[in-house]
């Protein structure tokens with residue numbers, strides 16, 4: 001019996017989806033176009049797993065509702081965008097919808113700078129979604145901002161705090177939105193905990209544990225080409241979600257971090273810190289322990305394991321927030337093929353609401369929807385909306401979430417030094 005389960009997202013072998021889908025092929029170097037006022041064109045830079053599993057289907061659904069204009073995807077090779085365009089799950093959910101592909105036709109060499117040309121041809125104040133490997137976010141975000149585009153960046157925004165400050169300043173001076181796609185913020189349980197914590201119902205956070213361990217087979221994915229020891233580690237890649245959530249819920253800021261990492265090898269021989277244990281200290285002295293890995297058993301009933309427990313101190317007793325983010329109450333045993341699964345109804349699912357196609361639901365969709373809606377608001381109502389977004393703190397921006405970059409930068413220093421504590425406040 002195989003075990004599959006609830007997931008935050010999963011690597012997908014797009015080669016298994018080489019069926020005819022609805023594909024927009026264009027040889028012309030024409031620009032991504034908005035389809036009307038208030039409906040921005042969206043360019044996604046990157047065509048990997050997160051784009052397939054969450055970003056593109058969410059945008060297709062927004063396009064279907066008439067809320068955004070044309071969608072384009074730019075990767076480094078035509079093969080990547082073509083596989084994405086032909087993905088069976090996307091053509092089944094969104095019949096008749098397509099995106100503009102860059103590169104439009106196969107080329108002998110990869111085109112890592114093509115995104116610059118495509119962004120350069122966009123009319124101002126559209127939206128660029130940045131979904132490339134972590135260490136490339138900075139250059140793509142700045143390219144988009146310097147061409148007057150709003151930005152939605154997958155987490156982590158960037159790997160250094162000064163880069164987040166630079167991005168915040170560039171965006172502010174141009175009246176543009178930069179949103180960091182921390183989708184766990186749009187999980188209702190996070191919003192419930194935030195409201196109750198800020199209403200004083202849990203007391204004060206003292207000790208916590210969180211984990212997110214992806215399954216072993218992730219090592220076989222494209223990750224082995226970029227999640228290498230020199231650029232990233234398991235904590236930087238995925239632990240940042242829970243650091244962000246603790247701030248999102250409690251409002252506390254982190255002040256120091258130490259990360260112990262175990263060097264391991266990807267199947268292609270590249271070295272990576274594929275097991276990490278982090279300790280994050282907060283401004284009130286609270287301590288959060290975060291464990292991350294690409295090592296959860298493939299045979300376990302979930303494509304990952306994840307969750308968070310925060311112990312709090314009230315005036316006369318203890319408070320508790322405990323979220324199982326992997327097991328969400330569903331136990332399925334399929335018979336064809338025989339698989340035991342614990343699917344999550346909460347992150348991202350396609351449901352049949354009567355068609356055409358299927359409707360994406362879950363906090364993965366809601367997160368993209370909120371960011372797109374915010375960019376449209378900024379265009380319609382002006383840059384004062386940006387202050388409101390920063391202040392409200394529901395959507396992560398460089399101005400209101402650069403504590404994440406402090407943690408990541410210090411974590412990289414710590415892990416390279418055997419887990420030494422790095423403090424910045």
Ligand SMILES: NC(=O)c1ccc[n+]([C@@H]2O[C@H](COP(=O)([O-])OP(=O)(O)OC[C@H]3O[C@@H](n4cnc5c(N)ncnc54)[C@H](O)[C@@H]3O)[C@@H](O)[C@H]2O)c1
Pocket residue numbers: 008009045046047048049050051074075076077080111112113114115131132133134136154155156181183222223237
């Ligand atoms: N839970 C989450 O929030 C979550 C989950 C997965 C990934 N991510 C983030 O998303 C990003 C991408 O992850 P992924 O899983 O899709 O990785 P991936 O390796 O599957 O895809 C990376 C993509 O980037 C493209 N790319 C690389 N260099 C490029 C360039 N110069 N121009 C255009 N495209 C380029 C590649 O062609 C590839 O399609 C990472 O920053 C990762 O941390 C976030």
